[in-house]
Amino acid sequence: MDELRKNKTSAKLKNSIQVFLGRGLLSRICLVILILFVMIAIFAPYISPYHPNIQNLRNRLAPFSSEHPLGTDHLGRDMLSRIIYGARVSLQSSLLAGLFAAAIGILLGLLSGYYGGLLSTVILRLSDAHLSIPGHVFTLSVAAVMGGGLHSIVIAIGLGMIPTYVRMMNGLVLSCKENDYITASLLTGESNLKILFKHLLPNCFPSLIVLFTMNLGNGIMM
């Protein structure tokens, strides 16, 4: 049985990779660019020509040159190295913030869509209020209160993204809930927990992945 399941999962994975690569040249180019950036971030110490924080005050604000391909900043630090190292921080913070927001937002959206009633009203009102605060204002003020450091940036950006997940998940669950297979599992007496996480959540994944990838980009911009 386990063997069978393993085969099934690997076949699924193979299938989805094939579908992805079959989507034409553009998606392949995008994939290559993304992998390239992730690689640059991972192997930053081997790629970057200088240490990002080494200052050379005699060589401040230098233009492009063979020594410094992108010039230097106001403290004489190599811009290329700083960008390469910066990719690490950007990718890390936006990925963590995205995961943080997705975990909380998806859970709240699931509960609100499935149970409805007062719980849903409270969750949706809160997320509406959250959406009325402009994103930059929210993130900046939370970051100001939390102070510096990667973890506070991650939480500030992550908290800012939560309502988009809540709204989307709520809508998806509301429409998914009406399907016959949910009624069937209710009739067979499956627990709410099982229905929520085994039937509803996997069916909402395609739209969630789109939102997640879009939010990754937004997270980097923040």
Add this chain to the structure above:
Amino acid sequence: MFYYISKKLFVSLITLFIISLFAFSLMHLLPGDPVINVLGEGATDEDIAYWRSYYNLDQPILKQYVLWVRNFIKGDMGVSLMYEEDVSETLARRLPVTLAVGIPICIVSIFFGILFGVITAVKRGTWIDQVLTTMANIGIASPLFWFAIMLILIFGMQLNILPFRGFVAPSENFVEYLKSIALPVAAGSLGFVAVITRQTRSNMLEVLNQDYIRTARANGLSEVSILFTEALKNALIPIITIMGMQIRIIVGGSIIIEQVFSIPGIGSWLIRAITNRDYWIVQACVLVISIVTVFSNLLVDILYGFIDPRIRKKWR
């Protein structure tokens, strides 16, 4: 209609209440005493006690909130500890500046967004469509601050035809005002124009294929009147929804715009307050900016009914 508007107003007030709770709790989420955080460790006990009682920090938390809201409504938003300026006075001076940049951004982007959207829909497949759609995609993808810096570099520093720092009030000199907001408005509206263009284009394409447009053509209506009275009106509904969502992005974007172009509005003030940990300014700014956003969304909701009689029918 009265019922509909009052219902929407009620929902907006609840939203504002939640936002006020958020703005209020911002300062209290922080570990430690906000007054000591601002004044620093070297502050005397008298100073600390004075400011604590000034901001009612010695009261129970619920009473603090009630007092804060009451003072806020009365127009007393406290005093900035760093600069000893009256927060509500400064706000009254800076809010019009933000609006004087933000409202033109809205007008310009709605006008050009709808115009480009209609053009690309009508001329679908031609080179005009290709060029405008590509531009719209670039507009959506490029970051606001980068575009703003590029505008400064090209129009402000290389060509030297437009000012790129500061702001002139329209009451002082209207021509100078227009010049001073030209680059900020161009930068701020780019993304918005792009989003509206794409939305208008797809809606117009959908509407133009409908039967009633063919009927209108068969009845001999002119192409212009078909486009602007028959088709656009029906294509506008989703566009207004997008507009409602974009208002918060415009308001949020104004922070970046004001910072890059050194405009003395609320956004740049908020940034300064955040770096200085001037909580009372942050609280007031968050609340005021959110009030502006909530009420512009309310306006958009009411606007629906004026454009779509079907929604107006539901109002009764």
